[in-house]
Amino acid sequence: MLFSFVSRRAKQAPLWDIPGPPSVSFVTGNFSQMFDAGATRFHEYIKETYGRVVRIHGIFGDNQLFISDPVACTTILLKEQDIFEQSEWFIEINRHGLGLGLLATLGAHHQKQRKQLRSVFSAKHMRSMVPLFHRITHQLCDILQTEVDGDRKELDLLERLSSLALELIAQGGLGCTFNSLDPHGKENEFREAIKEFVPTLSSLVMFQAIFTRISKWPPRLLRFGAKLLPIAMLHNAIRVADVLHKHTKMVFDHKKALLEMGEEEFSHQLSEGKDIISVLMKSNDDAAEENRIPDEEIMGQMSTFMFAATDTTSTALSRIMFMLSRHPEAQEKLRQELNAAVERFGGSDLGYDELLELPYLDAVCRETLRLFPPLTFVSRIARADTTLPFSQPVQTAHGAISSVFVPRGTTVIVDIAGTNRDPLIWGPDAAEWRPERWLAPLPASVSEAHVPGVYAHTLTFLGGSHACIGFKFSQLEMKTVLSQLVRVFRFSPSTTTEVVWLFRGFTTPSVKGSTAVGPQMPVVVETI
Ligand code: HEM
Numbered sequence: 001m002l003f004s005f006v007s008r009r010a011k012q013a014p015l016w017d018i019p020g021p022p023s024v025s026f027v028t029g030n031f032s033q034m035f036d037a038g039a040t041r042f043h044e045y046i047k048e049t050y051g052r053v054v055r056i057h058g059i060f061g062d063n064q065l066f067i068s069d070p071v072a073c074t075t076i077l078l079k080e081q082d083i084f085e086q087s088e089w090f091i092e093i094n095r096h097g098l099g100l101g102l103l104a105t106l107g108a109h110h111q112k113q114r115k116q117l118r119s120v121f122s123a124k125h126m127r128s129m130v131p132l133f134h135r136i137t138h139q140l141c142d143i144l145q146t147e148v149d150g151d152r153k154e155l156d157l158l159e160r161l162s163s164l165a166l167e168l169i170a171q172g173g174l175g176c177t178f179n180s181l182d183p184h185g186k187e188n189e190f191r192e193a194i195k196e197f198v199p200t201l202s203s204l205v206m207f208q209a210i211f212t213r214i215s216k217w218p219p220r221l222l223r224f225g226a227k228l229l230p231i232a233m234l235h236n237a238i239r240v241a242d243v244l245h246k247h248t249k250m251v252f253d254h255k256k257a258l259l260e261m262g263e264e265e266f267s268h269q270l271s272e273g274k275d276i277i278s279v280l281m282k283s284n285d286d287a288a289e290e291n292r293i294p295d296e297e298i299m300g301q302m303s304t305f306m307f308a309a310t311d312t313t314s315t316a317l318s319r320i321m322f323m324l325s326r327h328p329e330a331q332e333k334l335r336q337e338l339n340a341a342v343e344r345f346g347g348s349d350l351g352y353d354e355l356l357e358l359p360y361l362d363a364v365c366r367e368t369l370r371l372f373p374p375l376t377f378v379s380r381i382a383r384a385d386t387t388l389p390f391s392q393p394v395q396t397a398h399g400a401i402s403s404v405f406v407p408r409g410t411t412v413i414v415d416i417a418g419t420n421r422d423p424l425i426w427g428p429d430a431a432e433w434r435p436e437r438w439l440a441p442l443p444a445s446v447s448e449a450h451v452p453g454v455y456a457h458t459l460t461f462l463g464g465s466h467a468c469i470g471f472k473f474s475q476l477e478m479k480t481v482l483s484q485l486v487r488v489f490r491f492s493p494s495t496t497t498e499v500v501w502l503f504r505g506f507t508t509p510s511v512k513g514s515t516a517v518g519p520q521m522p523v524v525v526e527t528i
Pocket residue numbers: 102103114169173304305308309310312313316373374375378379459460461462465466467468469470471473474
C-alpha cells in the first residue's frame with residue numbers, strides 16, 4: 001500500500017507543474033476548502049485565479065486536477081470514459097447502501113442496465129407522467145393556500161419544495177406515497193432514511209481506504225464486524241441501509257403480487273401503474289427469461305432513483321423560485337406566458353406538449369440550471385495511465401503545455417459549475433442570471449466549445465455513459481410545478497432575513513446568522 005502510494009506520487013511529477021492553490025494541511029491538502037460550507041466560492045476562486053485546469057492537493061499531498069476545460073472534459077466523460085471511472089469507494093458504498101442500481105455498476109453491467117431502463121425514461125412514457133405531476137403539485141398549492149389564507153405570508157419554501165420533490169419521485173418513480181404533502185402525515189422511516197443517506201455517506205469518508213479494501217467480503221461478515229466496533233456512525237449507516245432495503249422490498253413485493261393478479265389489479269395502484277418501476281416490472285414480466293432483470297437489481301434501481309432524484313430536484317426548484325422571487329419582472333413575464341397558454345389551450349393544467357413549447361418557461365429552467373447546477377462537480381479516477389489534452393495551453397513554471405500525462409490512480413474533478421459559467425464560452429455576462437439569453441441565438445462560442453453535456457450545452461446533467469438518466473423526468477417535473485405555482489402565487493424576498501447558499505454536497509439555502517438551524521429558504525408567498 002505504501003509502495004503504491006509512493007510510486008504514484010513519483011509518477012504524478014508532471015502534475016506538480018500545473019498551477020493551483022497552496023496546500024493548507026499536509027494531511028488533508030485543500031480538502032477542507034473544497035468541501036466546507038464556503039466551497040462554492042473557493043471553486044470559483046481557483047478557476048478565476050488559476051484557469052480551466054487547476055492542480056489541488058488531496059490527502060497526504062496527492063495531486064488532483066480540478067477541470068473546466070471542455071476538451072479535457074470531453075476526454076474524461078466521452079472519449080476515455082472507460083479509463084475515467086467512478087472510484088471504487090463510490091461504487092461499493094452505493095452497492096451496500098442502495099443496492100445494485102445504476103450508481104453501483106460499471107462497464108458492461110452498467111451499459112446493460114442503462115439499456116434496460118431506456119424505454120421507461122423515454123419521451124413517450126414521460127408524457128403519461130404529466131397528470132400525476134399536476135395532481136401532486138395541486139396538493140402543494142392547496143397547502144400553501146391554507147397557510148397564506150388569502151393574504152401574504154413568509155414561509156420556508158425549501159421545506160415545502162423538498163416534500164414536493166420527494167412525493168414526485170415516490171409516486172412517479174415507485175408508485176407509492178410518503179404522504180409528504182399531507183399536513184397530518186406521520187413521520188415515515190423510508191423518507192427519513194433517504195434524507196439521511198448523503199450525510200451518512202459523508203460521515204463514512206474517513207473509512208474510505210479500509211472500506212474499499214474489504215467491501216467485497218460477504219455482507220454478513222462485514223455487518224458483523226461493523227457491529228462489533230463501538231463506532232456509532234457505522235451502526236447508523238447499517239440502520240439506514242437496512243431501512244432502505246426493507247422498504248424497497250416491501251414496495252417491490254406488493255407490486256409483484258399485483259402483477260401476478262393481472263393487468264387490471266396492477267393498474268389499480270396510486271400511479272395507475274404508470275410509475276417508472278411499474279413500467280419496468282411490467283416489461284420485465286413480458287420479456288423472455290434470458291433478458292429479465294433480476295429482482296435484486298430492480299430493487300437497487302428503486303433506492304437509486306429515490307436518492308438521485310430528491311435533493312437534486314428540490315435544490316433546482318428552490319433555486320428557480322429564489323431567482324424568480326428576486327426578479328419580479330421575470331416572474332411576471334413567466335406568469336403572463338403561462339396564463340396565455342392556459343387560455344389558448346382551454347384548460348387549467350398544461351399538458352406535455354404545451355409545457356414543452358413555452359419558450360420563457362424553458363429559458364428560466366435552462367438559465368437557472370446553467371448558472372446553479374445542483375451538483376457542482378463530479379469526480380472520476382484514472383484507471384490507467386493516459387494523457388489529458390486541453391483546449392488552450394496551460395502555463396506552467398516550465399512553459400506552456402497543451403496536454404498532461406495523468407497516471408493511473410489520479411483523481412480528476414469535473415467542475416460542472418465552472419464549465420457552465422465560463423466567460424470564454426458564454427460571454428462576459430456568463431455569471432449573470434439572464435433567461436433572455438436563451439430567447440436569441442446563442443453566441444457561436446457556445447456551440448464551438450462542444451461541451452460534452454446532454455442538456456443545453458451545459459454539464460448540469462453531465463454527459464457520457466453516466467449522464468443523468470432522469471433528466472427528461474426532471475425537466476417535466478420542474479415545468480409542471482412552475483406552471484402551477486407561478487400562476488397561483490406571487491413570490492418575493494423575505495423582508496426580515498437574508499438567504500445565503502452554502503455547500504452541503506448540494507448548494508443549499510440557509511438564513512444568514514442561523515446556519516446552525518440547517519437549510520431553509522424563507523420567501524414571501526402571496527395569493528394572486
Ligand atoms: C435537477 C435535477 C437533477 C440533476 C441536476 C441531476 C444531475 C445528475 C448528474 C450530474 C449525474 C451524474 C453523476 C455522476 O456521474 O457522478 C446524475 C446521475 C443520475 N441521475 Fe440525475 N439529476 C437530476 C434529477 C434526476 C432524477 C429526477 C432522476 C430519476 C428519476 C435522476 C436519476 C439519476 C440516476 C439514476 C443517475 C445515475 C446514472 C448512471 O450512473 O448511469 N436524476 N444526475
